Amino acid sequence: MPRRRSVLASRTSRSDLPPSDAPEWELISPGVRLGYRRGRGTRGQGGSWLAASRSADGKRVQTKLGKADDLSAADGTGILTHEQAKDAARAWAKSLRAAPDAQPALTVADALERYLEARTAEGMKAVYDARSRARVHILPKLGPLRVADLTLDRLRRWRDAMVTAPKRLRTSRHAAKVNTRDVDVSDPEALRRRRDTANRTLTLLKAALNWAFQHQFVESDRAWRLLKPFRDTGAARVRFLDVAEQRRLLNTAQGALRDLVAAALMTGARFGELAALTVRDFDGANGTVFVERSKNGRARHIPLTAGGRALFERLSAGRDPRAPLLRGETGEAWKPAQYQRAFKAALDRAKLESITLHELRHSYASAMVRNGAPLIVVAEALGHSGTRMAEKHYAHLAPSFVADTIRQTAPDLETGTGSGSGTVHSLA
Structure with missing residues (x-):
């Protein structure tokens, strides 16, 4: 009976595979598997080859071999055809057997991949964002390096370089070059935002490296344990839309986007939470x-x-309970980045400053606080585990004894248009 051709053998058959963070595996030799993954966050960038086998002590070991020749011609090293990937997988597995006492050197890319796979199995919801952040900020500079070779100085220079690196802009997936914009180093707010981005990226990297250290893939965590994040980067101005601005935005949003915006404003839910809602998640009886x-x-x-x-x-109304409650223009559930262009256009038509969809969540919370909701209630509505974030962003909006006392007792200066026309009310 003829052997069935592998679904990984050609570009065409691989392109028919749905984007997924879980690899598609093919057994190529006894105990050796070749994997192909085109993650959900890598649309337009092709897939990657993986290999899996077992070490001498029976532990399952996995490594990344390189990119697949989905979009670019193979070069035999970083970009591989199916056959080249099979050869590379067999050679890697052979090296494991040839040196049973020596574990393969763990690279930063390997550590990130294993960490994200573990977090996915644990139900981590932000894997898409983490993969995107790693792909942009970590893998190009640190990915090929062995974790054991990392030093405090190398990591510090990588962290610092992110602050002044050009900011990536939205780019068509068919574009030959990524759009970027230089950072204005004379703008303190621009530098604060870049340092905040660097801190978030450093947090992801350290989480992956700590996971590798805790699982005994590396012997020391000294290099990254001693590296501290930038200080004083969390003072971002949280923007809110008042009721009139919310109405203007709703009036300029159209179709499925209008439903998405309305749902965000009236639930305070994150985009990922809204996109995951199904019809049965709405309880009409209890509202x-x-x-x-x-x-x-x-x-x-x-x-x-x-x-x-x-x-x-x-x-x-009248829909399958398992169907997505909020649907994009295609009729399918919303996916990350699908709404952004239409959302920006709606903001422009409403003559509103540029904000993100996430800031509609802030608008929801700020309205509750202004109307007298206790911060513990706001935190519960937003799904926070405590009141820290609610206090950080919204406490200044709540009715306050201190604020009311200052308004009643501080000097109240009335100014006119001409010099000398101002008066100060007496406090006595």
């Missing part, structure tokens, strides 16, 4: 929507106002 898993892994029920209830009743 709530159920978020099964939030960023911190907690489930929550969000009570809806009359407007929110009417919105979800319309979206769920």
